[in-house]
Amino acid sequence: MMAEDPVCGMSVNEQTTLKTMYKGKVYYFCSAACKSAFQKDPETYIREGPKGMPH
Amino acid sequence: MAIELSLRLKKEEQLQVIGMHCATCATTVRKAITSISGVEDAEVNLASGQARVVLTSGKLKDIVKSIRKAGYDVATGTVTFFIDLRPEEADNIRTRLEEMEGVISASVSVTGFVRIDYNPFDTSSTTLEEELKRMGYRITRNEEVKQFHNNKELRILLVKLGLATVFTIFTFIFRDLPIAALLSLPVITYSASGFHKGAIRALRNHSANMDTLVSSSSLILWFFSVYYLLLNHLSPSPSYFFDASSMLVTFILLGRSLESYLKSRTSNEISAMLVPRALKLSDGAEIVVNSADLKVGDIVLVRTGERIPADGVVEEGEGEVDESLLTGESKPVKKNVGQPVLAGSLLVGGRLKVYVTRPSDRAYIAQVVRTVREAQAARLPIQEFVDKVASIFVPVVMTASLLTFLTWYFILHSGFLLSLLTAVSVLAAACPCALGLATPMAVLSTINRAARKGIVLRRGEVLQELSQVKTIVFDKTGTLTQGLLSVVNVKELIPGSLELAAAAEEGSIHPVARALSTLRKSSHKISDFQEFPGEGVYAKIDGHEVVVGKRAFVQANSEGELPSEGSVFFAVDGKAAGSVTLEDKLRPDAPETLDFLRQMGLRIVVATGDNTPIHLDGVQVVTGLTPEEKVEIVKKLRSEGKVAFVGDGVNDAPAMAEANVGIAISSGTEIAKGAGDVVIPDRLSSLVELFHMSRMALGKIRQNLAWAFGYNIVLLPLAAGLLYPNLWLPPQYSALAMSMSSVIVSIWSIL
Numbered sequence A: 001m002m003a004e005d006p007v008c009g010m011s012v013n014e015q016t017t018l019k020t021m022y023k024g025k026v027y028y029f030c031s032a033a034c035k036s037a038f039q040k041d042p043e044t045y046i047r048e049g050p051k052g053m054p055h
Numbered sequence B: 001m002a003i004e005l006s007l008r009l010k011k012e013e014q015l016q017v018i019g020m021h022c023a024t025c026a027t028t029v030r031k032a033i034t035s036i037s038g039v040e041d042a043e044v045n046l047a048s049g050q051a052r053v054v055l056t057s058g059k060l061k062d063i064v065k066s067i068r069k070a071g072y073d074v075a076t077g078t079v080t081f082f083i084d085l086r087p088e089e090a091d092n093i094r095t096r097l098e099e100m101e102g103v104i105s106a107s108v109s110v111t112g113f114v115r116i117d118y119n120p121f122d123t124s125s126t127t128l129e130e131e132l133k134r135m136g137y138r139i140t141r142n143e144e145v146k147q148f149h150n151n152k153e154l155r156i157l158l159v160k161l162g163l164a165t166v167f168t169i170f171t172f173i174f175r176d177l178p179i180a181a182l183l184s185l186p187v188i189t190y191s192a193s194g195f196h197k198g199a200i201r202a203l204r205n206h207s208a209n210m211d212t213l214v215s216s217s218s219l220i221l222w223f224f225s226v227y228y229l230l231l232n233h234l235s236p237s238p239s240y241f242f243d244a245s246s247m248l249v250t251f252i253l254l255g256r257s258l259e260s261y262l263k264s265r266t267s268n269e270i271s272a273m274l275v276p277r278a279l280k281l282s283d284g285a286e287i288v289v290n291s292a293d294l295k296v297g298d299i300v301l302v303r304t305g306e307r308i309p310a311d312g313v314v315e316e317g318e319g320e321v322d323e324s325l326l327t328g329e330s331k332p333v334k335k336n337v338g339q340p341v342l343a344g345s346l347l348v349g350g351r352l353k354v355y356v357t358r359p360s361d362r363a364y365i366a367q368v369v370r371t372v373r374e375a376q377a378a379r380l381p382i383q384e385f386v387d388k389v390a391s392i393f394v395p396v397v398m399t400a401s402l403l404t405f406l407t408w409y410f411i412l413h414s415g416f417l418l419s420l421l422t423a424v425s426v427l428a429a430a431c432p433c434a435l436g437l438a439t440p441m442a443v444l445s446t447i448n449r450a451a452r453k454g455i456v457l458r459r460g461e462v463l464q465e466l467s468q469v470k471t472i473v474f475d476k477t478g479t480l481t482q483g484l485l486s487v488v489n490v491k492e493l494i495p496g497s498l499e500l501a502a503a504a505e506e507g508s509i510h511p512v513a514r515a516l517s518t519l520r521k522s523s524h525k526i527s528d529f530q531e532f533p534g535e536g537v538y539a540k541i542d543g544h545e546v547v548v549g550k551r552a553f554v555q556a557n558s559e560g561e562l563p564s565e566g567s568v569f570f571a572v573d574g575k576a577a578g579s580v581t582l583e584d585k586l587r588p589d590a591p592e593t594l595d596f597l598r599q600m601g602l603r604i605v606v607a608t609g610d611n612t613p614i615h616l617d618g619v620q621v622v623t624g625l626t627p628e629e630k631v632e633i634v635k636k637l638r639s640e641g642k643v644a645f646v647g648d649g650v651n652d653a654p655a656m657a658e659a660n661v662g663i664a665i666s667s668g669t670e671i672a673k674g675a676g677d678v679v680i681p682d683r684l685s686s687l688v689e690l691f692h693m694s695r696m697a698l699g700k701i702r703q704n705l706a707w708a709f710g711y712n713i714v715l716l717p718l719a720a721g722l723l724y725p726n727l728w729l730p731p732q733y734s735a736l737a738m739s740m741s742s743v744i745v746s747i748w749s750i751l
Helices: A032-040 A042-048 B023-034 B060-069 B087-099 B125-134 B143-173 B179-191 B193-204 B210-231 B242-271 B364-375 B381-411 B416-429 B432-452 B462-468 B476-480 B497-507 B511-517 B551-556 B590-599 B627-638 B653-658 B685-719 B731-750
Strands: A002-004 A011-013 A019-022 A025-028 B011-018 B039-045 B050-055 B077-083 B103-108 B113-118 B277-282 B285-290 B299-303 B312-322 B333-335 B346-356 B469-475 B481-492 B526-532 B536-541 B544-549 B568-572 B575-586 B603-607 B620-622 B642-647 B661-665 B678-680
Touching (some): A019 A032, A019 B526, A032 A042, A032 B627, B011 B060, B023 B039, B023 B050, B023 B060, B060 B103, B087 B113, B087 B125, B113 B125, B113 B364, B143 B179, B143 B193, B179 B210, B210 B381, B210 B416, B210 B432, B210 B731, B242 B364, B242 B731, B299 B312, B364 B432, B381 B416, B381 B432, B381 B685, B416 B685, B416 B731, B432 B462, B432 B685, B432 B731, B462 B469, B462 B642, B462 B661, B462 B685, B469 B476, B469 B627, B476 B481, B476 B511, B476 B603, B481 B497, B497 B526, B497 B536, B497 B568, B497 B575, B511 B575, B551 B568, B603 B627, B627 B642, B627 B653, B653 B661, B685 B731
Parallel strands (some): B469 B603, B469 B642, B642 B661
Antiparallel strands (some): A002 A011, A019 A025, B011 B050, B077 B113, B103 B113, B277 B285, B277 B299, B299 B346, B312 B333, B312 B346, B481 B575, B526 B536, B544 B568, B568 B575
């Protein structure tokens, strides 16, 4: 199963351990950088969609 | 296959990259490859995982290293075998191997263990073996054969030495008579044959080694004497040097036999831990079998004083078992029916029937032997400098020898005889092998010494890094503490939620989860389960959505106020439900170990994932970290000096990989699984031993090098006749001094 990385928009495998849960929904990430960017500000990414790789 | 492009030096390499799962990965890998100088272009295909690299001068080794550093891996083939070599050749062979097509990296130990990582697209293990054979080396694939081979090598040396001694004595008695030529003949031909062969092999490979020096100095003396004999019409004369020539060979053989004995003793020390034979019970009869042939399910009988031949479980009987070889713990452990026993441990008292649970090649001790053997081929950074010296050493000595001759003959007009003798003496006195042995012997014996205390070094290189470490970062749970958490306080906001949280934790192996799940009272229907590493778990229990984990994680997935105190929090159906406070006991040896390490001048940091603070004197504690944050901390500390990370090797793998030295506390059964450069037994005090040993090894290496250099600096001028005639070493005594020099280095390293 594939899912979309909410930060960079890439398609990622749901088997990854890089994932988190926010408000009962699971999000998957392509990298630790994307995950920590999401965790810092989940609302913005959920509202505005992927913004590309964090720097 | 590498295709040569228009320019001769340009070549194309293909690599299989592992772990790319998105487009950024491909870009990252491409960047990692092109950042290496000498790489002209790289193309990375995400779908096939293949990278095509166009190289001008860049090394495959650096590219692979760079890809691995970026967090990906490259599929490589590995081949290991033994070859016969002179210790000072090891680096030369390594360099030659690394220049071969498709070789990523090679390591060669002084004991002849060769490990080559290669790109399977370009070459194969057979091709590499062929190449080495073409260079003139004998290849042995199996360890057992090597042991046998080692002993055989020593036996042959001893036969040669015995024969040389007898004939040298007679040559010496009749040294002025023409018969000396015949008496020395067996010495110079048969006994010295190994030196001549080695010299020819070196010549064929366009290099020079120890054998070149021995072979040429003994032959020069011998042929000169023959020439003089003919010139003298076979009449007696005191100017024959048949005795000097054969004494030279004998002394070097003596040194080499001692060296070979010490070397084989050191390299067999570890495989001696393996138990070769086992007493198997089959239909009530006891039969002796090879331990290698034991299968899972076999029953073996172990009696007092015997070592356990395979990993297994006690089926019948009881006894006291000394596991010091595996854990470093010298106090025997009592084993009853149903308890696990490990191969290599000694039954001090009692009688056991053991049910074999692992084939012997996968036994813990077999893993240790394999790992240690590979680590022995380590190349410490300190060695770089030595190798540079060693590679020019022999040519320099030969030039010095020639200059000695020219000086005595043409400038000092001392006659042909003395000029020749001083020149030969210089050849015989020079000792590149003490230089070659200095580092590897110290590393070898330290790795072995560590292994006997249950400390397994996976990479010998860490010995040098350990001695430079400034900061040690400890994981807390299971590392500084016993990892046995107990519940001390519960706050339940929604009745019945604790039971659900306990049930949700059932599916996780995390220590916190294990402690919490003990609170579960009845069984539940779990329809969904997901674990979020470093955060917590989600599970659907009896139709309820349950979230358990860290405060931030649970808060992000629930509404309402979580209790202010607690180590683990939980929520049910999106509502804050309660918390549990857990406590973990420090290991009894933790405070003492930390004190010791601090006294050694090390800075200590504790990085832990949970929120319960601990108080330790002079220790910086950082709590509530995710695995990624631990990596960040290590990264930051690395900018201030080398960092070692101590953890359990499973949850902390990324931080351990980021540290200069990763130290894993072993669970006692598996080495290969976890991360870490060093695996220590389940006692913190072995850390102190480890640091102590690394410092001692580095000290030994420095002393060995000082000895080896100092020796050459003092003896070469003496041999060249700088203090002639007051103090001068004739060739045979130069040879004696030189042999003893490598023996001293070997012995000093083992002590």
